[in-house]
Amino acid sequence: MERVNFKMQPYNISLNTNSTGLLYLFNLDNGLSGGIFIPLLLLGMWVIIFITGLTTIPYNKGARAFLFASFICAIMSIPLAVLNLIAPSYMYLLFVLAGFGMFWVRLTNSND
DSSP states (O other): OOOOOOOOOOOOOGGGGGOOSHHHHHHHHHHHTTSOHHHHHHHHHHHHHHHHHHHHOOSSHHHHHHHHHHHHHHHHHHHHHHTTSSOHHHHHHHHHHHHHHHHHHHHHHHTO
16 A cells, blocks of 8 residues: 655635725625625525514514515615625515515505
């Protein structure tokens, strides 16, 4: 059996010093993940806001929590779309979800 000599290779961290700010970092992360990093962050924020709304809103919880989470994330998506961190279609989707939430709140309020 032959003996193999493995040499230690230093970890190249020279690329980490190129960062010029948070926008560069988010663009880099978003590019490395195929453009899905920031939309997944928005989805996570939507889930957290939705669950918070379910626990704090006194009545008509589902519809109002859905509307609240969709509206807040839609507002947060505007600067993200302007900075090209998300595709505009994600922003439009969040506004459509907020519109659906308004319709749902209106339907459930008419039954009271």
